[in-house]
Amino acid sequence: MPYDYDLFTIGAGSGGTRASRVAAAHGARVAVAEEYRVGGTCVIRGCVPKKLLVYGAHFAEDLRDARHFGWDVPAPCSFSWARLRDNVMREVDRINGAYTQTLRNNGVEIIEQRAVVTGPHTVRLADGTEKTAERILVAVGAHSAIPECEGHEHGITSNEVFHLPELPRRILIAGGGYIANEFAGIFHQFGTHVILANRSQELLRGYDAQIRDRLLQISTMKGIDFRFDAAFRGIDKGADGCLTVHLTGQEPVVVDQVLFATGRRPNVAGLGLESAGVEVDDLGAIKVDAHNASTCPSIYAIGDVTNRVQLTPVAIREGQAFADSVYGGRPTTVDYDCIPSAVFSHPPLAGVGMTEAEAREKLGSVRVYSSDFRPMKNVLAGRNERALYKMVCDGMTDRVVGIHMIGPDAPEILQAAAVAVKAGLTKADFDATVALHPSMAEELVLLR
Numbered sequence: 225m226p227y228d229y230d231l232f233t234i235g236a237g238s239g240g241t242r243a244s245r246v247a248a249a250h251g252a253r254v255a256v257a258e259e260y261r262v263g264g265t266c267v268i269r270g271c272v273p274k275k276l277l278v279y280g281a282h283f284a285e286d287l288r289d290a291r292h293f294g295w296d297v298p299a300p301c302s303f304s305w306a307r308l309r310d311n312v313m314r315e316v317d318r319i320n321g322a323y324t325q326t327l328r329n330n331g332v333e334i335i336e337q338r339a340v341v342t343g344p345h346t347v348r349l350a351d352g353t354e355k356t357a358e359r360i361l362v363a364v365g366a367h368s369a370i371p372e373c374e375g376h377e378h379g380i381t382s383n384e385v386f387h388l389p390e391l392p393r394r395i396l397i398a399g400g401g402y403i404a405n406e407f408a409g410i411f412h413q414f415g416t417h418v419i420l421a422n423r424s425q426e427l428l429r430g431y432d433a434q435i436r437d438r439l440l441q442i443s444t445m446k447g448i449d450f451r452f453d454a455a456f457r458g459i460d461k462g463a464d465g466c467l468t469v470h471l472t473g474q475e476p477v478v479v480d481q482v483l484f485a486t487g488r489r490p491n492v493a494g495l496g497l498e499s500a501g502v503e504v505d506d507l508g509a510i511k512v513d514a515h516n517a518s519t520c521p522s523i524y525a526i527g528d529v530t531n532r533v534q535l536t537p538v539a540i541r542e543g544q545a546f547a548d549s550v551y552g553g554r555p556t557t558v559d560y561d562c563i564p565s566a567v568f569s570h571p572p573l574a575g576v577g578m579t580e581a582e583a584r585e586k587l588g589s590v591r592v593y594s595s596d597f598r599p600m601k602n603v604l605a606g607r608n609e610r611a612l613y614k615m616v617c618d619g620m621t622d623r624v625v626g627i628h629m630i631g632p633d634a635p636e637i638l639q640a641a642a643v644a645v646k647a648g649l650t651k652a653d654f655d656a657t658v659a660l661h662p663s664m665a666e667e668l669v670l671l672r
């Protein structure tokens with residue numbers, strides 16, 4: 225039976241866009257359906273606008289530090305949230321346009337509608353049209369999970385946070401992960417009073433404990449109010465619009481805004497996966513093999529909907545691997561080992577490979593080198609914030625199995641260091657490299 229397309233992709237986020245355009249470049253007839261905006265979470269309401277807000281937020285400290293470097297900045301210095309927000313959204317529009325153009329340039333048909341699966345080779349669009357394809361790729365991403373609690377509808381998620389009409393005077397952020405810590409830093413720099421309420425004792429699970437402790441210490445010193453073992457019980461909205469938040473083990477907290485940053489769940493509701501025998505796990509993630517194939521032979525899935533590693537560059541790799549394998553005659557699987565990641569908190573932190581605790585559990589013999597220092601710029605600025613770099617090595621082979629850092633530009637430095645960790649270099653290889661002075665990154669080759 226002739227199909228309408230060789231490939232029908234559902235979702236034009238980072239993964240779906242890469243898979244679609246590469247498949248088309250390999251000669252496939254491809255359509256991609258997108259119910260919201262081409263670009264997906266990362267471009268439209270995630271990494272990209274968040275990073276721009278982080279840049280904007282950083283000016284608060286830079287302006288304060290400026291006088292130590294000879295600059296007189298008139299006080300009080302004012303900040304326009306509306307101007308930054310609108311400029312960020314304009315940039316999002318630009319990238320959205322670039323993504324759309326790239327798809328079109330590669331001959332991919334963009335269908336601006338929701339599509340759901342109705343069988344192994346069929347999808348139905350929101351307008352009722354049925355389309356057929358030899359293969360279907362599900363790349364629909366994930367959505368913010370909101371804890372079950374009374375009054376949760378009064379809170380917002382990372383979807384809404386970029387569009388706030390005005391900055392809240394007080395915000396309570398629920399969660400202790402990536403989004404919570406990044407937005408705690410952003411709002412704090414903009415002058416909002418930030419309370420971060422986490423249900424457990426641990427922030428940023430998965431990152432090295434000492435690095436996380438340093439973030440907590442610096443953030444507390446700056447004035448972010450952390451509440452631990454504080455699960456959500458409910459939110460009441462008063463006549464004045466203020467929100468009273470009830471947390472376990474805490475007095476009620478009154479704020480102007482509540483942001484839920486409590487993890488993300490795969491977007492599988494109502495997607496019709498059962499009609500094609502596509503199985504999902506207990507969290508709703510589509511079960512796939514190393515080749516991104518689902519339990520239905522003609523349906524594949526990549527990115528956050530598979531809940532493997534919820535990071536844009538991973539979804540992009542999965543999309544590329546899928547397209548190269550299926551349409552490019554180059555069977556490829558994604559290597560999930562040593563994926564670098566970062567939290568764009570204030571200051572940022574980043575890591576690659578095993579944490580010290582993981583290495584001690586897995587390797588037994590471990591050597592840890594660290595440098596705890598005050599960056600030169602912070603010294604002159606009178607800023608009492610110390611950076612911390614850690615290198616975790618296999619005690620038997622000297623191989624570097626993990627690098628973890630917190631401090632200015634940590635993500636930029638870590639990306640380069642991750643190449644060495646991925647390549648399996650040893651501590652001696654780092655030591656053999658001459659320091660680039662004066663830099664913060666030179667600490668990596670001077671660790672004792």
Ligand code: NDP
Binds near residue numbers: 485
């Ligand atoms: P995270 O998984 O990072 O953190 C979720 C946090 O919410 C944890 O502290 C978790 O606590 C807590 N939590 C989970 N469920 C509940 C609940 N029912 N009630 C109260 N607290 C709860 O999720 P985020 O939402 O911050 O981010 C989603 C994903 O997006 C991340 O996993 C990451 O992959 C990606 N992301 C990446 C970024 C980057 O690369 N810089 C930036 C932003 C997002 P506990 O630890 O106890 O489970």
